[in-house]
Amino acid sequence: MLSDHEERASASRRDAVSARARRDRGATYVELLVSIVLIGTSVVATLVAVRATLTATSIDNERAEARVWLLEAASQIEATTTIPCTGTNDEAIRSAYAAAADVAAAARPANWTAGSLLVKDVTFLGRTDPNAGYAFGDCLADPNHPHLAQLVKLEVTMPSGGIETLETVKS
Numbered sequence: 001m002l003s004d005h006e007e008r009a010s011a012s013r014r015d016a017v018s019a020r021a022r023r024d025r026g027a028t029y030v031e032l033l034v035s036i037v038l039i040g041t042s043v044v045a046t047l048v049a050v051r052a053t054l055t056a057t058s059i060d061n062e063r064a065e066a067r068v069w070l071l072e073a074a075s076q077i078e079a080t081t082t083i084p085c086t087g088t089n090d091e092a093i094r095s096a097y098a099a100a101a102d103v104a105a106a107a108r109p110a111n112w113t114a115g116s117l118l119v120k121d122v123t124f125l126g127r128t129d130p131n132a133g134y135a136f137g138d139c140l141a142d143p144n145h146p147h148l149a150q151l152v153k154l155e156v157t158m159p160s161g162g163i164e165t166l167e168t169v170k171s
Contacts (some may be wrong), residue, residue, distance in 0.1 A: 005110035005163040030055070065109040066156045066164035072107035073117055074153055076100045082150065082170055093139075094119050114164050117156045120165070123166055125149040 027035075080100040083093045105114065123136040125148045137153045144147040149171040156164050 019141070059116065059162075062158050062160055062162070063164060066158050067166075069104065069107045069117060070154050070156055070164060070166040072104040073101035074166055076103045077152055078168060079171055088121065090139055092115075093122050097122065101154065112159060116158070117154065119152060120155040121153040123151045126149065
């Protein structure tokens with residue numbers, strides 16, 4: 001006959017052997033499904049993050065290309081002779097600066113159309129009243145109130161439809 005202590009030890013060994021046998025049989029279907037769902041969720045989240053990164057990089061590259069083109073066009077406009085305001089030649093001034101900006105076509109990114117870069121507006125620094133401060137505004141051909149500088153606004157439309165602008169002061 002086995003003592004109480006030996007009987008408990010024997011039962012403990014049987015339970016350990018039984019537990020080991022259950023573990024050796026593998027995972028249940030529920031455990032397998034849970035692990036597949038967790039792995040699938042991780043893969044989907046990683047793919048979404050990669051796609052967001054690629055999209056953001058593409059947009060950033062496009063904006064950088066637009067900015068380089070705008071800066072080159074502004075440089076070309078600043079290198080041209082300043083066209084004074086006569087009160088009736090606003091469109092002529094805009095056209096002359098647009099022609100100067102066209103010289104920057106070498107900086108135009110591939111697959112961008114030539115009409116994407118526009119001289120949007122030209123305003124003039126001056127004042128209409130000797131007692132008032134200076135401000136950019138319309139061309140007022142008045143020899144008593146000469147214009148000191150011109151604010152040229154450039155705009156480029158990116159292939160994605162986004163718009164990038166640049167303002168440069170020409171004096």
